[in-house]
Amino acid sequence: MVPLGLLAAGSWWLHQRVLGYGHIPPTAVAVWLGSAAIVVAQLLLSWFSRPYRCPPPALRATVIVPCYNEDPAYLARVLESLRWQTRQADKVVVVDDGSRVSYAGFPGAYPEVEWIRQDNQGKKHAQVAGFAADPDADVYVTIDSDSALAPDALEEILRPFADDRVAGVAGLEWAGNIDVNLLTRAIGARSVAFQLFAMASQSAARGNVLIAPGAFSAFRGEVMREGADAYTGETFCGMPVRLGDDTLLTLQALMRGWVVQQVTAVAFPAYPEKVSHHLRQWTRWMRASTIRQIWRLRYLPISSYGWWFSVWQLGAFTAGIAATALLIAGWPATVPLLYGAAVGVVAWPLILACRLPCVSRSDQGFWSRLYGVALMPAAGVWYLAVLRWIRFWGIGTLARQGWVTREKKVEVTLR
Numbered sequence: 001m002v003p004l005g006l007l008a009a010g011s012w013w014l015h016q017r018v019l020g021y022g023h024i025p026p027t028a029v030a031v032w033l034g035s036a037a038i039v040v041a042q043l044l045l046s047w048f049s050r051p052y053r054c055p056p057p058a059l060r061a062t063v064i065v066p067c068y069n070e071d072p073a074y075l076a077r078v079l080e081s082l083r084w085q086t087r088q089a090d091k092v093v094v095v096d097d098g099s100r101v102s103y104a105g106f107p108g109a110y111p112e113v114e115w116i117r118q119d120n121q122g123k124k125h126a127q128v129a130g131f132a133a134d135p136d137a138d139v140y141v142t143i144d145s146d147s148a149l150a151p152d153a154l155e156e157i158l159r160p161f162a163d164d165r166v167a168g169v170a171g172l173e174w175a176g177n178i179d180v181n182l183l184t185r186a187i188g189a190r191s192v193a194f195q196l197f198a199m200a201s202q203s204a205a206r207g208n209v210l211i212a213p214g215a216f217s218a219f220r221g222e223v224m225r226e227g228a229d230a231y232t233g234e235t236f237c238g239m240p241v242r243l244g245d246d247t248l249l250t251l252q253a254l255m256r257g258w259v260v261q262q263v264t265a266v267a268f269p270a271y272p273e274k275v276s277h278h279l280r281q282w283t284r285w286m287r288a289s290t291i292r293q294i295w296r297l298r299y300l301p302i303s304s305y306g307w308w309f310s311v312w313q314l315g316a317f318t319a320g321i322a323a324t325a326l327l328i329a330g331w332p333a334t335v336p337l338l339y340g341a342a343v344g345v346v347a348w349p350l351i352l353a354c355r356l357p358c359v360s361r362s363d364q365g366f367w368s369r370l371y372g373v374a375l376m377p378a379a380g381v382w383y384l385a386v387l388r389w390i391r392f393w394g395i396g397t398l399a400r401q402g403w404v405t406r407e408k409k410v411e412v413t414l415r
Contacts, residue, residue: 045201051264056158059138062091064130066123069099069406070145073414079110081148087155093133095126122242128228137221147215147269157218157265167223167257170209171216176268184271189372190379196355199261205305207258214246216267219253227252236291242401244288270412277411282387286394349376
């Protein structure tokens with residue numbers, strides 16, 4: 001969380017200047033001002049991001065639903081949501097990737113769906129099996145097996161494809177179980193705020209969204225079919241890579257065109273309801289994101305916003321760790337830095353929350369949403385104290401490419 005560090009550094013600098021406790025070199029001031037300018041630029045870009053309003057083009061759209069040890073009630077909710085779309089899918093394919101859960105009654109209950117069952121090979125192979133089931137699709141829409149769609153979600157996610165430059169579209173994921181407990185409220189609000197800030201700013205910067213979420217996104221058919229072998233055959237230092245499906249699909253699309261955000265295309269996935277599930281999911285993400293950052297720096301054009309944003313992310317993470325080390329090593333002289341960090345932990349999440357009124361949902365009232373916003377500083381503390389350190393564990397355990405969630409049982413059940 002770079003902005004936390006920026007606010008901390010700025011507060012420390014002001015403290016030193018006003019009280020005359022020391023002198024900050026001009027280079028340090030220049031770095032702080034430059035970093036602050038980057039953050040402000042991102043915030044402004046996010047406000048300039050707008051959803052596409054043009055009519056959806058007449059394209060053949062196939063929905064792919066990879067499924068592995070999913071709660072049958074959640075999967076049924078997803079398929080019911082597809083039945084009620086204002087723009088129906090031309091084809092729906094569910095690929096059961098060797099689940100231990102039985103979906104025996106589903107083919108009869110949903111005869112419009114093509115069902116494929118395969119031995120467990122991972123989500124990438126399940127998606128490619130879905131691509132092969134409809135080789136004539138103009139657009140593949142990928143959704144998770146717990147991600148019910150808003151009634152107009154398919155219609156909305158297809159609108160940007162009227163622009164020939166668009167190769168991929170990121171929908172907005174919003175936790176369907178957001179009001180279950182403190183964990184779902186906090187990470188649910190933080191997730192939406194991140195999408196409305198970071199992803200929106202990337203979209204406004206000539207279609208440079210770096211993560212089209214696996215919960216709900218869409219890609220041009222020819223892009224996915226051409227990259228299918230590289231997608232399933234990805235290796236890193238000779239090691240097969242099974243994780244990071246959404247980020248790799250996004251990277252492949254970015255190499256062919258724009259990836260934009262369509263904030264009006266909304267899905268409601270199930271978020272972890274237990275801390276253990278949340279930490280295992282984060283570990284999986286960190287293993288994948290480590291490899292994906294390297295690929296972005298290698299394959300994205302240096303002139304692109306996405307490449308520079310990736311450099312910024314790496315530098316920000318490194319600076320945050322260095323600031324923590326400085327805080328400990330320089331104690332107690334670094335007490336002002338701690339004060340600044342405390343201000344940042346509270347202020348920055350609330351600044352991000354100013355974007356939340358841009359979206360709304362009928363099943364969440366004003367006070368419930370306000371509660372989620374109030375928990376965002378706690379989510380910031382959780383990131384600083386726990387999640388960012390798990391990234392190191394993810395880097396050190398890259399070779400473990402298993403899912404680590406839902407491997408033996410259903411993790412979240414529909415309430």
